[in-house]
Amino acid sequence: MTVALNIPLIEKALLTGSWPQDFQYDASVYPVLEIAQDVVNGRFRAPLTSPAARELFQLGPNVNEQPFDSLLGLCQVPEKALDEAGELLRLSLAVALLHAFLQTNWTGPDIDVKPLEILTAPPEIASSLTDAALDQKATAELAYGGEPSYHLARFPVFLRLAQLLLQQSYRFCASAAWWKLRAEITHQQLLDEPVVPPPSVFTALETLTGTYASDPDLLGRLHLETGLLHHITTQDKSAAEYFVRAARATGLEYELTGALGKRTKFQQKDLSQLVLLAESRLKIEDRSEKDAQNSTELVDTQNAAEGKISNVPETLALNDDTLLEQTQFTSSRPEGDQADSRLSHLDPSSQPALHPLDQCILLSLCLNVRNTSPSHGLTAEQMSPYVARVITHPLNWSVHTMALLLRSRLESARTRTVERATLQMQALVDQMPTADSSITERLQYLHGLPLPSKWELESELALQFLRLGVVRSALEIFERLEMWEEVVKCWGALERPDKGIAIVRDLLEGRREESENVVSRGKTEVSASRRSQLDAAREAKLWCLLGDLEPEHAAEHYQRAWTISRETSGRAMRSLGGYHFARGNFQEAITCLRRAVKINPLLGRTWFLLGCACVREEDWESARDAFSRCVSIDDEDGESWNNLASVYLRMQSTRAAGPKDDERAPNEADGDDDDEVSPSFLSFFFSFPRAWHRVASPIATC
Structure with missing residues (x-):
């Protein structure tokens, strides 16, 4: 028909x-x-x-x-x-x-x-x-x-x-x-x-x-993906609101509670353990239902690792002599006041499978735990139940990959689990070229996940090697990915900073070529120089990196990066502003930092330094605006809140009786007014790209 x-x-x-x-x-x-x-x-x-x-x-x-x-x-x-x-x-x-x-x-x-x-x-x-x-x-x-x-x-x-x-x-x-x-x-x-x-x-x-208000599936996806864009652009509070909206749209019910259980093989007494109770309202597709029925026999993640579900990534077993593969709950009901909740009928050790979209929402809510909490052990313990709830029932390739990656990030900070975390990351990198699942399945829920790209995943593995002290292996990965900033840091860790400087200069002067240009030159008749093949943004970044490595010529290199980029490189102005701030040239620092925040206003650390420079120049209104932007980007930035309050007090006293010479300026770097911020610190402060921040610690990655 x-x-x-x-x-x-x-x-x-x-x-x-x-x-x-x-x-x-x-x-x-x-x-x-x-x-x-x-x-x-x-x-x-x-x-x-x-x-x-x-x-x-x-x-x-x-x-x-x-x-x-x-x-x-x-x-x-x-x-x-x-x-x-x-x-x-x-x-x-x-x-x-x-x-x-x-x-x-x-x-x-x-x-x-x-x-x-x-x-x-x-x-x-x-x-x-x-x-x-x-x-x-x-x-x-x-x-x-x-x-x-x-x-x-x-x-x-x-x-x-x-x-x-x-x-x-x-x-x-x-x-x-x-x-x-x-x-x-x-x-x-x-x-x-x-x-x-x-x-x-x-x-x-x-x-x-309004168009998709009557469709829970589409409305949930829309809120989830909008929240992910807010998450990427560091708008954590807005992201959290959209994640909650997504859960409400799909009818997902969840609560974090406690139940009696054991976490070690030799534990004699049952203790209260965190568990996430969750139940979907969306109907799981027939294929997923079949996998879910199989997975009910695979509550233990070791069984999943044995390959009984073939279309999802391999889940590596822990194989520890003390820790259990997963928490064993001995009580079938939650404890305390939660016993009368709407999810009290769920058995913590045998919960039903969740719809893959709801699994995506739980992993996003796990991101919100990281975004709105400090980076310490308690945060990791709070995030683990979200990840465990998703890993228990693997129904989709991409969703399960993201869950395993989040678990690896959490486990990379613990001595007994760091080995599995590293091996699991390696397994996730190795599985990308395989065809163990259909293209449709891999793409179906990809837009609702913060799944990193192939190069970000490999760089994350390299950073894990760095944390373990395997610097040479990390260096090999970074060189293959042509992430020169991380390559320089590796040579610094090997106490060979001269090698890093030589690499950057070779790239700029044409003695070392990136693979992209080698391929391009081999297939086309290109007579232009190596420098003309670099796009302006990438060449400007290399000059900024050289400025970080050569403090005696830093200002010259940063200014050249600004010129080469046709005055579009925020990195160049951030670095140049930090350079002037460290040397007490606060007016020049303000000029550079204002240009930087005009290009990219999402970086709170740039606004903070701008506020400190304005305080030194006693430009209280500009300092107020800068610290206000800091706390709007991160409303839990205590140092910015403190400085903002101090600026308001100074503005009030200035209007009333004028400034006093012996009054202290707001706190800039946990030091006295006469303290200088070292150029090396500012280079470190401004040099990290986003990919490094995202994986710099096991908690920050989630």
């Missing part, structure tokens, strides 16, 4: 990654439906190389001089002239491009289509154009807010094309705004530091809440 073009139904299939089984159509009448179905089922080659796609992705002759948005003929057809099928085609191709990029760089395995098979180039340049040249161009265009994008991301042209498609106006496809949110989350994870998203990303989502 032929069914009319049902835009909302197709949009839901694209959003959820599940094609409705009872939906039939005539491909000769609606060829776009066949393209949409292929996209939902993870078959990206056919849609992206179809005649309709190649007609859309036609490059102009000036590939090297013009950006992609000027080269592609996306605007040849007036926006108002597009019908429902035309808009759905563009949306489907944007989803295919975004998912192809995510499959290549996040979930694996490798994609079976390349950029040149998608783009149509004029005959005069077709022979000289390569995939590497297109990717290099896309990498430069993906730099945003003064932050460079990771240069070894595979096929970034896919993400850039998806962005261009989603930037078009959509009259019939309301979910285009949602896909713009997903593309923005992906883009943020390519950058060294989070930047402020375009305001249109959030404003367009406001209408979607």
